[in-house]
Amino acid sequence: MAQVENKNDVLLEVKNLKKYFVIDKTLLGKPTRFLRAVDNVSFTLKRGKTIGIVGESGCGKTTMGRTILRLYDVTGGEVWFNGEKVSDISDKEFDKLRPNMQMIFQDPYASLSPRLTVGEIIGEAALQHKIVDKEHYKSYVLQVMKMCGLQPHYYERYPHEFSGGQRQRICIARALALKPQLVVCDEPVSALDVSIQAQIINMLKDLQKELGLTYLFISHDLSVVKHISDEVGVMYLGSMMEYGSKESIFNNTLHPYTKALFSAVPVPDPHVKMNRIILKGDIPSPINPPKGCKFHTRCEHCMKVCEYVNPEYKEIEPGHFCACHLYNSEEEQKTLTEKALELERLAEIERQEIEAKQKEYEEQKFFGKVKIKTLGFLKAAKREIVNLFKKDDSNG
Ligand SMILES: Nc1ncnc2c1ncn2[C@@H]1O[C@H](COP(=O)(O)OP(=O)(O)OP(=O)(O)O)[C@@H](O)[C@H]1O
Numbered sequence: 001m002a003q004v005e006n007k008n009d010v011l012l013e014v015k016n017l018k019k020y021f022v023i024d025k026t027l028l029g030k031p032t033r034f035l036r037a038v039d040n041v042s043f044t045l046k047r048g049k050t051i052g053i054v055g056e057s058g059c060g061k062t063t064m065g066r067t068i069l070r071l072y073d074v075t076g077g078e079v080w081f082n083g084e085k086v087s088d089i090s091d092k093e094f095d096k097l098r099p100n101m102q103m104i105f106q107d108p109y110a111s112l113s114p115r116l117t118v119g120e121i122i123g124e125a126a127l128q129h130k131i132v133d134k135e136h137y138k139s140y141v142l143q144v145m146k147m148c149g150l151q152p153h154y155y156e157r158y159p160h161e162f163s164g165g166q167r168q169r170i171c172i173a174r175a176l177a178l179k180p181q182l183v184v185c186d187e188p189v190s191a192l193d194v195s196i197q198a199q200i201i202n203m204l205k206d207l208q209k210e211l212g213l214t215y216l217f218i219s220h221d222l223s224v225v226k227h228i229s230d231e232v233g234v235m236y237l238g239s240m241m242e243y244g245s246k247e248s249i250f251n252n253t254l255h256p257y258t259k260a261l262f263s264a265v266p267v268p269d270p271h272v273k274m275n276r277i278i279l280k281g282d283i284p285s286p287i288n289p290p291k292g293c294k295f296h297t298r299c300e301h302c303m304k305v306c307e308y309v310n311p312e313y314k315e316i317e318p319g320h321f322c323a324c325h326l327y328n329s330e331e332e333q334k335t336l337t338e339k340a341l342e343l344e345r346l347a348e349i350e351r352q353e354i355e356a357k358q359k360e361y362e363e364q365k366f367f368g369k370v371k372i373k374t375l376g377f378l379k380a381a382k383r384e385i386v387n388l389f390k391k392d393d394s395n396g
């Protein structure tokens with residue numbers, strides 16, 4: 001794990017977090033197939049800092065955020081918040097912590113109740129959690145609104161009267177009214193115009209400084225992540241492929257997947273030649289992810305070892321983690337390649353056995369059909385002969 005100078009600096013620690021969705025069950029309800037949306041993810045988030053999480057659509061970013069906040073049950077692993085293990089406490093106990101951990105969603109249209117006024121939307125939960133009393137309610141809500149760039153006369157108005165950017169400000173105000181320590185921002189600006197995006201991002205940065213907030217910031221947009229994050233995590237098919245400080249991830253990119261993602265970002269300078277790495281094929285299904293390195297089906301550096309052995313997620317340089325066989329020592333590579341060759345041999349034996357069984361089954365099926373047809377034919381012939389004799393008897 002990353003060197004942590006002082007345990008009190010750490011607000012959130014995620015250890016080998018797993019979230020599997022059950023997608024098939026037996027008649028008796030026993031799960032038979034899983035979708036591994038989050039698979040063994042670990043990282044540490046310090047107070048007042050921002051971790052940016054990037055990765056292609058469907059790699060598990062939202063599921064990870066929701067699982068940390070216990071909006072989904074944790075399948076495995078641990079979540080520690082303020083030095084307390086919160087992944088296995090009861091829902092009732094977790095509810096007491098909920099105001100401390102808030103989430104801002106991508107769609108500011110869907111996440112606001114159309115029947116409540118802005119004042120009610122922002123203050124209702126704060127009142128419920130006794131963060132403010134009835135007497136000071138309005139002044140408190142107006143203060144939070146001001147912090148989030150919302151005019152006081154919006155207080156009595158309804159969400160449908162506002163633009164996307166203003167609605168997202170209302171969502172942010174609703175989260176901040178609960179005085180959270182951690183805010184999970186799930187693509188908070190991707191539904192907004194570019195000019196509005198910058199305003200919201202800058203506001204989030206200012207609020208972070210002012211209130212000492214800690215952000216888990218999920219985004220597709222690498223330039224936004226670069227702007228707002230202190231540390232960056234890159235996810236692929238539910239796993240963390242690379243993780244480190246923003247500088248190390250952007251200036252000393254290690255993982256071939258991260259390199260491919262970064263190569264797709266357009267450079268504004270026409271004199272700079274783009275060396276775009278085109279990823280081959282589609283993202284594999286998280287229901288049946290590739291064996292070995294999950295990225296091997298699309299990686300231009302794929303070696304034999306990658307097809308059979310899952311690379312260890314390890315610290316390559318201080319605080320910079322990566323899961324890739326390119327960074328094995330010579331000795332590790334030799335041992336793992338031998339292991340891969342052995343696994344390949346076993347896989348080939350298994351393949352041949354399956355093929356032989358399949359052939360046997362096909363043959364049985366074929367002869368079964370021939371037998372049934374022959375029997376049918378013989379029975380029909382017998383019937384014909386019996387009928388002939390019957391006819392002869394009646395004639396004679
Ligand atoms: N409730 C659910 N039940 C079953 N599968 C789910 C559920 N929610 C998400 N998934 C699956 O989990 C995987 C991860 O989804 P998730 O929404 O976390 O990805 P994401 O990285 O946030 O994608 P995007 O960038 O498109 O928002 C996907 O394969 C998705 O289909």
Ligand code: SF4
Nearest residue numbers: 293296299306324325
């Ligand atoms: S482990 Fe192999 S396949 Fe996976 S990213 Fe590294 S080089 Fe590519």
Ligand SMILES: [Mg+2]
Nearest residue numbers: 061062063186
């Ligand atoms: Mg998402």
